Amino acid sequence: MPATCAVYNCGSEGERVLPLLAGGEVRIEYVTCVDHDAAIRGGEEYLIEGRGRSGREILMGNDLPPKLKSISTSGLGNSSVLYLNLVLRNGEEGQVAVTVTPEDLELLGNPISKESMFEPTPIAEQ
Numbered sequence: 001m002p003a004t005c006a007v008y009n010c011g012s013e014g015e016r017v018l019p020l021l022a023g024g025e026v027r028i029e030y031v032t033c034v035d036h037d038a039a040i041r042g043g044e045e046y047l048i049e050g051r052g053r054s055g056r057e058i059l060m061g062n063d064l065p066p067k068l069k070s071i072s073t074s075g076l077g078n079s080s081v082l083y084l085n086l087v088l089r090n091g092e093e094g095q096v097a098v099t100v101t102p103e104d105l106e107l108l109g110n111p112i113s114k115e116s117m118f119e120p121t122p123i124a125e126q
Contacts, residue, residue, distance in 0.1 A: 002014065003031040004031075005031065005032050005033040005036055006018075006030040006031055006032055006036075006056075006057055006058050007032060007033070007036045007046075007057065007058045007059075007060055008049070008057045008058065008059050008060075008063045009063055010032075010033060010036060012033035012035070012036075013033060014031030014032055014033060015031075015032075015033060015034055015037075016031070016032050016033070016034060016037035017029050017030075017031060018030045018031070018032045018036075018037055018040060018041075018123065019123065019124035019125075020048070020121050020122070020123060020124060021121060021122045021123075021124045022121060027124050030056075030058060032058070036058070036060065039060065040058075040060075040123070041123060044060060045060070045064060046058050046059065046060045046064075047059045047060075047064055047065070048121070061089065062089040062090055063089070064089050066086035066087060066088045066089065066094065067086065067087045067089075068084060068085075068086060069085045069086060069087050069093065070085045071083065071084060071085070072085065079099050080099070080100050080101070081097050081098065081099055081100070082097070082098045082099075082100045082105075082108075083095055083096070083097050084096045084097075084098070
C-alpha cells in the first residue's frame with residue numbers, strides 16, 4: 001500500500017522523501033506528495049506537530065495555529081487577565097483570555113526563548 005503524504009489533511013500519495021534536521025543534527029524523513037515537497041522546499045510556512053497518524057504530521061496552510069497579533073492585559077478587580085489577540089489562518093481574528101497570577105507570568109517566560117523557538121528546521125542534503 002503506498003504511503004500517504006505526511007501533511008495533515010492531505011490524502012495524496014506520498015512520492016517524495018523530505019529529510020529534515022531536527023535540532024540541526026537528527027535526520028528525520030517525511031514522505032510527502034510532490035506539491036507539498038515543492039511548497040516546503042520553496043519556503044512555505046510549516047510546522048511539525050505530534051498529533052498525526054504516525055505520531056507526527058506536518059501542518060501547513062489553514063491547519064497551522066493562529067498567529068499572535070498582540071497581547072494586552074487587564075488588572076481591574078482582584079485578578080489579572082492576559083489577552084492573546086490572534087489572527088486565524090483564514091484571516092478572521094479571535095481572542096483568548098486567561099486569568100493569570102504573577103507566578104503564571106514567570107512560568108510563561110521560561111519556555112519562550114529565541115534559541116529554541118525561532119531556529120528554522122533545515123532540509124537535509126539528500
